[in-house]
Amino acid sequence: MDTFPIFASLNLDFVFHPRSVAVVGASASSGEEGQVILSNIIAGQFGGKVFPVNPREDLILGLPVFRRMHDIHQTVDLAVITTPVETVLPVLQECGKKGVKAVLVMTSGFGEESEAGRDLESRMVSLCHEMDMVLIGPNTAGILCSHSGLLATRVPIWPLNGEVAIVSQSGDLGNQLLHWATQQGLGVSVFVGSGDEAMVTVPDYMEYLECDKNTRIIVLYLERVRDVRRFFDISKRINRTKPIILLKGGRSEARLAVSTSRRGATRDELKLFSAACRQAGLLEVSLSSHLLDLAAGFCSLPLPKGDRVGIVTLGGGWGVLTADMCNEMGLTVPDLPEEIIQTIGHYLPPFWSRRNPIDLVGTQNREVPLVAVEELLKWNGIDAVISLGIVGRLELARRLIRSTIDVDNTMPLEFLEQTQAMIQQYEKSYIERLVELMEVYEKPILSVSLASSTQDGAIRYVPGARYNAVIYRTPESAVNVLTRMHHYSSFLAKSL
Amino acid sequence: MDTFPIFASLNLDFVFHPRSVAVVGASASSGEEGQVILSNIIAGQFGGKVFPVNPREDLILGLPVFRRMHDIHQTVDLAVITTPVETVLPVLQECGKKGVKAVLVMTSGFGEESEAGRDLESRMVSLCHEMDMVLIGPNTAGILCSHSGLLATRVPIWPLNGEVAIVSQSGDLGNQLLHWATQQGLGVSVFVGSGDEAMVTVPDYMEYLECDKNTRIIVLYLERVRDVRRFFDISKRINRTKPIILLKGGRSEARLAVSTSRRGATRDELKLFSAACRQAGLLEVSLSSHLLDLAAGFCSLPLPKGDRVGIVTLGGGWGVLTADMCNEMGLTVPDLPEEIIQTIGHYLPPFWSRRNPIDLVGTQNREVPLVAVEELLKWNGIDAVISLGIVGRLELARRLIRSTIDVDNTMPLEFLEQTQAMIQQYEKSYIERLVELMEVYEKPILSVSLASSTQDGAIRYVPGARYNAVIYRTPESAVNVLTRMHHYSSFLAKSL
Numbered sequence: 001m002d003t004f005p006i007f008a009s010l011n012l013d014f015v016f017h018p019r020s021v022a023v024v025g026a027s028a029s030s031g032e033e034g035q036v037i038l039s040n041i042i043a044g045q046f047g048g049k050v051f052p053v054n055p056r057e058d059l060i061l062g063l064p065v066f067r068r069m070h071d072i073h074q075t076v077d078l079a080v081i082t083t084p085v086e087t088v089l090p091v092l093q094e095c096g097k098k099g100v101k102a103v104l105v106m107t108s109g110f111g112e113e114s115e116a117g118r119d120l121e122s123r124m125v126s127l128c129h130e131m132d133m134v135l136i137g138p139n140t141a142g143i144l145c146s147h148s149g150l151l152a153t154r155v156p157i158w159p160l161n162g163e164v165a166i167v168s169q170s171g172d173l174g175n176q177l178l179h180w181a182t183q184q185g186l187g188v189s190v191f192v193g194s195g196d197e198a199m200v201t202v203p204d205y206m207e208y209l210e211c212d213k214n215t216r217i218i219v220l221y222l223e224r225v226r227d228v229r230r231f232f233d234i235s236k237r238i239n240r241t242k243p244i245i246l247l248k249g250g251r252s253e254a255r256l257a258v259s260t261s262r263r264g265a266t267r268d269e270l271k272l273f274s275a276a277c278r279q280a281g282l283l284e285v286s287l288s289s290h291l292l293d294l295a296a297g298f299c300s301l302p303l304p305k306g307d308r309v310g311i312v313t314l315g316g317g318w319g320v321l322t323a324d325m326c327n328e329m330g331l332t333v334p335d336l337p338e339e340i341i342q343t344i345g346h347y348l349p350p351f352w353s354r355r356n357p358i359d360l361v362g363t364q365n366r367e368v369p370l371v372a373v374e375e376l377l378k379w380n381g382i383d384a385v386i387s388l389g390i391v392g393r394l395e396l397a398r399r400l401i402r403s404t405i406d407v408d409n410t411m412p413l414e415f416l417e418q419t420q421a422m423i424q425q426y427e428k429s430y431i432e433r434l435v436e437l438m439e440v441y442e443k444p445i446l447s448v449s450l451a452s453s454t455q456d457g458a459i460r461y462v463p464g465a466r467y468n469a470v471i472y473r474t475p476e477s478a479v480n481v482l483t484r485m486h487h488y489s490s491f492l493a494k495s496l
Numbered sequence: 497m498d499t500f501p502i503f504a505s506l507n508l509d510f511v512f513h514p515r516s517v518a519v520v521g522a523s524a525s526s527g528e529e530g531q532v533i534l535s536n537i538i539a540g541q542f543g544g545k546v547f548p549v550n551p552r553e554d555l556i557l558g559l560p561v562f563r564r565m566h567d568i569h570q571t572v573d574l575a576v577i578t579t580p581v582e583t584v585l586p587v588l589q590e591c592g593k594k595g596v597k598a599v600l601v602m603t604s605g606f607g608e609e610s611e612a613g614r615d616l617e618s619r620m621v622s623l624c625h626e627m628d629m630v631l632i633g634p635n636t637a638g639i640l641c642s643h644s645g646l647l648a649t650r651v652p653i654w655p656l657n658g659e660v661a662i663v664s665q666s667g668d669l670g671n672q673l674l675h676w677a678t679q680q681g682l683g684v685s686v687f688v689g690s691g692d693e694a695m696v697t698v699p700d701y702m703e704y705l706e707c708d709k710n711t712r713i714i715v716l717y718l719e720r721v722r723d724v725r726r727f728f729d730i731s732k733r734i735n736r737t738k739p740i741i742l743l744k745g746g747r748s749e750a751r752l753a754v755s756t757s758r759r760g761a762t763r764d765e766l767k768l769f770s771a772a773c774r775q776a777g778l779l780e781v782s783l784s785s786h787l788l789d790l791a792a793g794f795c796s797l798p799l800p801k802g803d804r805v806g807i808v809t810l811g812g813g814w815g816v817l818t819a820d821m822c823n824e825m826g827l828t829v830p831d832l833p834e835e836i837i838q839t840i841g842h843y844l845p846p847f848w849s850r851r852n853p854i855d856l857v858g859t860q861n862r863e864v865p866l867v868a869v870e871e872l873l874k875w876n877g878i879d880a881v882i883s884l885g886i887v888g889r890l891e892l893a894r895r896l897i898r899s900t901i902d903v904d905n906t907m908p909l910e911f912l913e914q915t916q917a918m919i920q921q922y923e924k925s926y927i928e929r930l931v932e933l934m935e936v937y938e939k940p941i942l943s944v945s946l947a948s949s950t951q952d953g954a955i956r957y958v959p960g961a962r963y964n965a966v967i968y969r970t971p972e973s974a975v976n977v978l979t980r981m982h983h984y985s986s987f988l989a990k991s992l
Contacts (some may be wrong), residue, residue, distance in 0.1 A: 030907065030915075031860075042903040061904050104645060108857070117847075136849075141947050155892050156899035172811020172858070172885060172946065175892075180946040223816060249816040251824070284826075288817060289973045320719060320745040322782060328747070328782075351605050361604070362668070366529075389668060396651050396671075401651035405525060407538040408557050411526065419526075450668065451675040476783045492851020 009458045010134055010200055013207040014101035016145040016190055018077035021152070022069065022100070024091050025082035026052030028060045033106065034082045036456040037142070041080075044144075044151030044158065049074065061142070065268045069094040080104045080142075080152050085120075088138070088451055092124060096131025103128065104152060105138035107145045110196060121198040128199060136200055137171040141171030141193025144178070148156035148213045153178075153191070162187010163216035164295045165209045167202055169194050169223045170249065173288065177219065180292050185457025187299070189214040201226055203234045204332040210238045217298045219291050220246040228273070236280040240495070243488055245283040248273060281483055281491035290480065293472065296458050297481035300468035303489040304482065306383035308332045308374035310494065311357035312369060314389030314450060319357030322386055322448075322475040333357070340375045346373060357388075366426060370433055373478075385445045386478050391471050392432060392449030435465040444485065447471040506630055506696055508704040510597035512641040512686055514573035515544045517648070518565065518596070520587050521578035522548030529602065530578045531556070532650055534636070537576075540640075540647030540654065545570060556884060565590040576600045576638075576648050581616075584634070588620060592627025599624065599636035606692060617694040624695060632696055637667030637689025640674070644708045649674075649689070658683010659712035660791045661705045663698055665690050665719045666745065669784065674713065676788050682952025683795070685710040697722055698729045706734045713794045715787050716742040724769070726973045732776040736991070739984055741779040741790045744769060777987035779980055786976065789968065792954050793977035796964035797940035799985040800978065802879035804828045806872035807853035808865060810885030810946060815853030818882055818971040820945075825979040829853070830878065836871045843867060853884075862922060867931055872938040879982075881941045882974050886926060887967050888945030893919045931961040938982065942974040943967040 008482045022039060027034030038052055045431065050063060051072050057065040066072050069079070069091075079095045081088060082101055088107055095103055105124070110117045121138070128135040142153030146161040154171075154190045159181040166188060168174030181188050189212065192205055209215045210298060219240065235244055251270055277284040285291060295383070309331050313319035336356050344358060347368035353359040358372045369390045373449045376385050401416045434445050449471045460469040472478045477486055517537060523530035534548055546559060547568050553561040555563045562568050565575070566585075575591045577584060577599055584603055591599055596710070601620070606613045607991060617634070624631040632639065638649030640655040650667075655677040664670030670689045677684050685708065688701055698718060704907045714734065721727045732742055747766055773780040781787060805827050810813035819829045832852050840854060843864035847962055849855040855869045865886045872881050897912045930941050945967045956965040 030911070036896065039900050039903050043899040111843060114847075157893045168813070170811060170813020170816070173813030173817070175811075176702070179704060179891075208978075221813065223813070247817075249813060249820060251820040287821075287970070289970045289972065313668070315666060315671075317664070317666020317669030317717065317719070318672070319744055320666070321669070321743070324747040325782075349605060353609075395675075399652045400532065403539040404535050407535050416527070450672060472685060474783070474785045477787065 001021040010202070010204050012204070013136060014077045015104070015134060015136060015143060016150065017148045018102070018150065019185060020074060020076050021046065021048060021150070022050065022051040022053050022072060022076045022079045023082065024053045024069070024079055026054050026057070026060050026065065028057055031120055033154065037080060037082055037152055037165050038104065040151050040153060040156045043156060044149055046149045048150070051076065054454055058129050064083055069098040072098065074221055075099070077101045078104060080106065084107050085109045088124060089127065092127050096127065096133055100133055101482040102136065104136045104140060104143060106140055106142060108139040110138050121196065125199045134200060135198055136192070137195035138175070138198060140195030141168070141174045145190070146188055147371050151190055159188040160185060162189060163214060163221060163299050164188050165190040165215040165217070167192050167194055167205045167223040169202070170221055173221050176288070177221070177292060183457065184292060184296060185459040186296055187231045194302045197226070203227065203230050206238055207232050210242065216242055216243045217295050218242055219295050220244065221249065221291070222246060223249045232280055235282055239281050239319055240492065243283060243298050244419050245285065245291055245298070246277070247288060247291055281495065283488060293477050293481050294484055296470050296486055297446065300459055300470045301446070301485070302438055302442045302467060304384040304444055304486050307486050307488060308382045309482065310332050310351060310385045311380040312360065312376065312385065312387045313357050314360050314362055316353070316359045318388040318448070319359050322388060322479060325479040331483060331486065337379065337381065340379060342449070343375055344368070344372050346488055370430065373434070373445060376436055377443050384482055386448065386475070386482065388447055388448045388475060389450035391427055391447050392451045394423050394427050395451045431460050431469045432462050434469045435462045438467040439465065444482070446482055448478050449473060506699070506700050508630060510573045511600070511630060511632055511639060512646065512648065513644045514598070516547065516572050516577045517544060517646070518547040518549050518568060518572045519578065520549040520565070520575055522553070522556050522561065524553055529650065530715070533576060533578055533602065533648055536647050536649060536652045539652060540546060540645055542645045542647070547572065548766060565594040568594065571595070573597045573775040574600060576602060578602050581605045582697055585616070585619060585623065588623050592623065592629055598630040598632065600632045601638060602634060602636055602638060605633040621695045631694055631698060633691035634694060636691030637670045639689070640684070640687040642684055651740050653678055654809065655684040656681060658685060659710060659795050660684050660844065661686040661708070661711040661713070662715045662719040663688050663701045665698070667719055669717050672784070673717070673788060679953065680788060680792060681955040682788055682792055691799050693722070699723065699726050702730050702734055706738065712738055713791050714738055714740045715791050716740065717745065717787070718742060719745045728772050728776055731778055735777050736988065739779060739794050739831050741781065741787055741794070742773070743781050743784060743787055754800055756985055772775050777984060777991065779984060789973050789977050790980055792966050793942065793981055796955055796966045797942070797981070798938045798963060800880040800940055801984050801985060803982050804830050804878045805978065806878040806881045808856065808868045808872065808881065808883045810856050810858055812849070812855045812943070816854050816972060818884060818975060819853055819980065821972055821975040825975055827975070827979060827982065833875065833877065836875060839871055840864070840868050867928065869930070869941060870933055873933055873939050880939055880978055882944065882971070882978065883941055884944045884971060885946035889922055889946045890919050891925050891947045898909070927956050927965045928958050929960045930965045931963050934963040935961065940978070942978055944971050944974050945969060
């Protein structure tokens with residue numbers, strides 16, 4: 001079935017850190033692929049040289065255009081190819097002669113389902129091997145490397161610089177993940193749409209990421225795995241130091257038709273695949289939104305050392321639901337020792353819950369949320385804290401202030417602005433303190449926003465801190481992430 | 497256990513549609529409960545009269561203040577009480593003498609866990625019965641009635657006017673639901689935090705909502721149900737005409753302690769409760785975020801008549817994942833007849849998927865998404881359509897335009913603005929057409945945004961249309977909602 005030779009260690013350095021990039025098929029027409037990709041590379045402030053190649057243009061986006069590859073009298077490390085299917089082979093030939101190290105074939109329509117398409121792909125691969133070029137794609141959504149500033153994708157999405165690598169066999173899901181990463185403030189090291197994987201396959205990217213010092217977490221979207229044994233051999237090894245979070249598409253029976261056309265697996269193989277993931281400690285998820293939820297937790301928080309959760313909540317309902325979910329997911333919500341009840345009781349009205357979840361009954365006291373969180377962290381009876389509704393008051397306060405301005409014209413505007421600034425400051429110092437506490441006690445704190453403003457990302461960075469605050473929109477997200485971090489942590493402990 | 501008498505039909509008209517409201521404990525100090533609630537009532541543009549009551553003030557927020565209830569020489573339908581626990585009984589007495597019809601006791605701290613607290617509550621109830629007043633709460637998060645313009649809550653959140661009623665036994669979860677409703681553009685008819693439910697309980701609110709012509713969907717967050725039989729008798733009846741979506745908090749064993757203190761149920765009772773929900777066709781969910789996802793679907797879309805789903809997707813990955821989830825949730829993704837393949841094939845490159853999901857392979861053609869959706873709807877082999885990634889291109893286009901401006905100073909700004917306006921117009925007409933198609937074919941279309949802008953709500957209204965477009969953020973949300981709508985629809989069909 002697998003007709004392509006596999007090379008254990010392809011050198012992908014020139015893919016992600018090229019010194020220069022040629023865009024073959026660069027275009028001046030707004031909206032055309034060759035224009036969009038060139039524009040994105042330039043807008044991404046790529047540090048190296050950029051050479052547009054097009055036989056019919058002189059100047060595109062202020063850059064001189066080369067008619068053919070051999071007109072470029074400087075070294076070209078990476079060629080991004082956007083020309084039509086029938087031109088790709090000759091273009092690859094030109095690239096090879098020019099001494100290009102890697103080619104990114106964004107062109108689609110090879111029709112890997114047809115004999116002719118497979119034949120064309122296999123000729124591309126042979127040619128690239130002959131010419132000693134690494135071939136990415138074809139039919140790839142492109143690549144992004146935050147650390148080299150290279151953004152060679154169709155959609156100009158620039159997430160923050162960070163430590164999460166994303167490899168996606170689907171372009172649209174890849175774009176979606178980048179979009180969510182940007183919304184959530186998740187830092188990305190590398191993105192690659194692996195496309196049809198004619199030469200470079202997912203395990204190759206993983207081996208590259210294993211050694212990439214900028215990457216600490218690996219997120220995969222897979223529809224087919226060609227060499228399952230190699231995938232698991234590599235995953236098992238890497239997962240011990242860099243958690244691998246993955247979503248397998250094409251799981252259900254009705255999808256097997258599609259999967260098969262994409263060289264997919266049978267139903268039993270899919271079951272075996274999931275079992276192998278569990279055995280290797282890989283973090284398989286079944287919902288797309290869980291991929292980045294988990295990535296946010298893993299890249300921001302210390303791992304929990306056990307399953308015991310302390311819950312601090314601004315209101316009763318959230319606490320009840322969160323405890324329900326903890327129990328349903330196999331986590332424990334232990335009773336509090338009398339000592340902690342005493343300490344926290346000093347700050348709360350007599351009718352407070354006196355148990356875990358600690359219900360702060362909507363307290364306006366600014367100290368007590370942190371007192372409660374720290375009391376829990378100090379105690380050796382818990383391994384993690386979920387904090388509900390402390391962050392997110394700002395949005396409610398904003399509404400309150402806006403409402404007050406509407407009805408009370410005697411209210412000095414400055415007072416209202418001050419109130420807002422005060423809450424903003426409180427939230428900032430609360431987050432700084434959370435991050436500090438995680439460093440002191442080496443236990444994760446997962447927050448849930450009572451009313452997140454749409455502008456705020458899930459991750460809040462504190463300069464110089466080892467960990468980040470993570471603020472989920474729902475308790476279900478927080479509980480799910482904590483559960484999976486617990487599984488991963490137990491897996492590591494067991495496999496020592 | 498239940499020491500309070502239950503009255504079958506309490507008149508709640510004066511609660512939600514009072515002609516006048518007194519706020520007892522109204523305050524001039526910004527941030528105090530008595531100030532916030534008064535301010536919210538005024539800012540909410542309540543149409544009736546508002547009387548602040550406070551013995552130590554003359555003017556609050558521009559309104560003359562009354563020292564005591566009997567100083568008000570006009571009719572008072574509703575009294576909102578925010579004064580401390582120990583004053584509530586005398587205040588109720590005053591209200592009764594004044595002829596008030598309903599009291600909303602926002603005061604908390606009655607300590608229903610203590611003998612004294614329960615005693616106080618039972619004296620309040622007796623007093624209200626004697627004086628012929630309806631008692632809401634105590635310890636309630638307040639009420640909102642979009643249609644009378646009454647917003648008597650601690651947090652000034654005004655969702656759109658609409659048909660979804662929310663009843664929450666938890667104040668914080670209630671506020672959260674209102675916040676999400678606002679973000680999602682979900683229209684709300686009535687919100688009530690039922691608090692300690694000393695007199696008026698959830699079934700009472702439900703009976704009110706049954707007759708409320710503004711309410712079409714009922715969302716419940718429950719932690720305890722006092723009279724389970726009455727709850728199910730009423731729910732079963734109402735659910736046939738107004739779908740009831742509910743989340744039961746306090747499900748897990750570890751929560752029983754808390755639940756018990758709030759008169760909760762045992763573990764077996766909880767299992768029975770869920771079984772009874774299924775039997776009554778109630779839509780029980782286990783995650784808070786599902787409450788409003790479902791409400792959005794039920795209030796916007798026609799019910800599917802079967803389980804067969806057609807999927808249209810702008811990219812392959814989303815389609816694969818969505819089909820996976822449909823199958824896992826018990827829906828069917830049938831093969832397409834040759835006729836539909838032919839019709840859609842005219843618009844797509846030769847290498848398109850030729851099956852369900854219909855993968856539009858990122859087409860820029862503006863017609864084909866709607867052609868594909870309509871072909872599916874026309875066909876009697878499907879009952880619902882999920883459309884992925886058509887809506888949401890605007891956000892990506894915005895990014896593209898911003899990026900192009902950055903790198904190309906020859907680009908006339910007007911051209912870019914025009915492009916953006918064009919896409920905006922396309923999205924608008926696409927949505928209008930979806931809504932039209934639903935009306936013509938009476939089948940639901942659930943959309944998923946490829947890259948939702950954070951400003952856009954999940955629901956898009958088209959003036960004068962019978963249905964609304966619903967655009968979820970993830971395929972999992974769309975599949976989950978469709979599955980539950982299918983269950984509800986089958987339940988109705990079976991119980992005819």
